[in-house]
Amino acid sequence: MSRELPWERLGNLATVKAGATPARKNGDRFYIGGTINWVKTGDLNNGRLYATEERVTEEAVNETSLSVHPPGTVLVAMYGGLQQIGRSALLECPATTNQAISALIPDRNKMLGEFLNYCLVSLRPNWRKVAASSRKDPNITKQDVLDFQVPVPPLHEQRRIAEILSSVDGAIAATRSVIEQTKKVKQGVLERLLTKGIGHTRFKQTEIGEIPEGWPLTSVDNVCTQVSVGIVIKPSQYYVENGVRCFRSANVREGFVEDADWVYISEEGNRANRKSVLRTGDVLVVRTGYPGTSCVVPPRYDGANCIDIIFARPKNELADPYFLSTFINSASGKTQVLKAEGGLAQKHFNVGAMKQMKLPLPPLNEQQEIVAHVQEFASTEAALQRNLEQQMGFKSALMSDLLTGRKRMPDTVPMAAE
Known part of the structure; x- marks a missing residue:
C-alpha cells in the first residue's frame, strides 16, 4: 500500500x-x-x-x-x-x-x-x-x-531509490554499448562485402572506391522504375483518426520499420495522392533529420502512403530491394547522401540526388547473398533495440512509481547523511 x-x-x-x-x-x-x-x-x-x-x-x-x-x-x-x-x-x-x-x-x-x-x-x-x-x-x-x-522521502529511501534506478541505467548503458558494437561489426562486414564481394579475386577502382571487376557501377535511376517523394504539400489537411496508414521519417529505421506513431489520411486524400501509394518491396529513404536512413516496405504495409520521404521502386530483374536499401545505409551510400557541392551536408536529400546515387551492381544472386550475411547482424541489432525500448519503458514506469510514492521502499534503519 x-x-x-x-x-x-x-x-x-x-x-x-x-x-x-x-x-x-x-x-x-x-x-x-x-x-x-x-x-x-x-x-x-x-x-x-x-x-x-x-x-x-x-x-x-x-x-x-x-x-x-x-x-x-x-x-x-x-x-x-x-x-x-x-x-x-x-x-x-x-x-x-x-x-x-x-x-x-x-x-x-x-x-x-x-x-x-x-x-x-x-x-x-x-x-x-x-x-x-x-x-x-x-x-x-x-x-x-x-x-x-x-x-x-527519508534519506535512506532516497538512497535506495537512486541505487535501483542507477542499476537500471547501468543495464540500459550496457545494452546501448552492445548495440553500438553490433552496428560497427555489421558495417565492417557490409563494407567488406560491398568492396570485395563474395569469392572475387580481381578488382577495379571506381568513383565510389574499389569493387569487383565484374560488377558494373550504375545509378539508382537506372535500376528503378520510379524514384519519387511522398506527400509534401500540407499533408495534415488529409489527416484522420483512422484511414490509410502513412509512413513518415519517424517510421523509417536503418533496415526496419518503426511500428509506432503512425498518422493516417482519408481515402479521399489517398486518391488525391495515389502517385505515392507504396507497394511491397519499395525502398524508403529519409530526406530530413537523419537523411539517407533506409528500409524496405514489407508485405503488411502494402498500399500505405508516405509523407515527405523518398521512395524508390527497383526493377526486379536488376536490383533486390533489400540490397539497394542496404547499400544506401552503408558508409558509401551515406557519404553520397550527405555530400553536396563544396562538401557541405544537404539540409534535404532530394529525389534528384537519389536518382544520381552511384551503386555497384552484383548479379542478383550475389546481391541476395550479401543481404543474407548482413541480415544476421541486422536481426540481432533489431532484437537489442527492442530490448532497449523495453528497458527504457520499465525505467519510466519504475520512476513514476518510486518518485510518486505509489511504491515505497521497505522501512530500514536510516543511514547517516553523507
Whole structure:
C-alpha cells in the first residue's frame, strides 16, 4: 500500500547558485589551456556528467563570478528553448557553469544529489510548463528554481531509490554499448562485402572506391522504375483518426520499420495522392533529420502512403530491394547522401540526388547473398533495440512509481547523511 510522499521547495533543500561566461575576448587567459570543467546546456545529459566539452582556467574563476561546484551538485538548464529547459545532470566532477544553468547544491541532511537528479528528470515537463506559462521567451528564473517542488522521502529511501534506478541505467548503458558494437561489426562486414564481394579475386577502382571487376557501377535511376517523394504539400489537411496508414521519417529505421506513431489520411486524400501509394518491396529513404536512413516496405504495409520521404521502386530483374536499401545505409551510400557541392551536408536529400546515387551492381544472386550475411547482424541489432525500448519503458514506469510514492521502499534503519 502506498504512502503519499511529502513535497518541498528546492529552496528548502538546496543552495542555488548561478553561473557565468568569462569574456571571450580574454580567451587566451580564460579558456586556452583551461583545466576546470565549464558546463553549458549542451553538456547536460539527464544523467551523470563526468567531463565537459569546454574548460576554463584558474584565472577565469579568480577574476569572474564563476564558482567551482563539488561532485554531487545537480545542474538544471534555465533557458535555451523548450528543447533545453529542464535538462539536468548530476556532477561527478568539480565544475563551473555558464549563466544558463542553475547549480543545486543539496543539503545532505535532507536531499541526496543522486535522488534529486532522478526527480528532475521525471518532472521535466513541469519545468517546461513553468517556462512557457508567463513569458514571451520561455525561461526559468532563479525564483522559479527556488519554488520548484519535489518529493522528499527519508534519506535512506532516497538512497535506495537512486541505487535501483542507477542499476537500471547501468543495464540500459550496457545494452546501448552492445548495440553500438553490433552496428560497427555489421558495417565492417557490409563494407567488406560491398568492396570485395563474395569469392572475387580481381578488382577495379571506381568513383565510389574499389569493387569487383565484374560488377558494373550504375545509378539508382537506372535500376528503378520510379524514384519519387511522398506527400509534401500540407499533408495534415488529409489527416484522420483512422484511414490509410502513412509512413513518415519517424517510421523509417536503418533496415526496419518503426511500428509506432503512425498518422493516417482519408481515402479521399489517398486518391488525391495515389502517385505515392507504396507497394511491397519499395525502398524508403529519409530526406530530413537523419537523411539517407533506409528500409524496405514489407508485405503488411502494402498500399500505405508516405509523407515527405523518398521512395524508390527497383526493377526486379536488376536490383533486390533489400540490397539497394542496404547499400544506401552503408558508409558509401551515406557519404553520397550527405555530400553536396563544396562538401557541405544537404539540409534535404532530394529525389534528384537519389536518382544520381552511384551503386555497384552484383548479379542478383550475389546481391541476395550479401543481404543474407548482413541480415544476421541486422536481426540481432533489431532484437537489442527492442530490448532497449523495453528497458527504457520499465525505467519510466519504475520512476513514476518510486518518485510518486505509489511504491515505497521497505522501512530500514536510516543511514547517516553523507
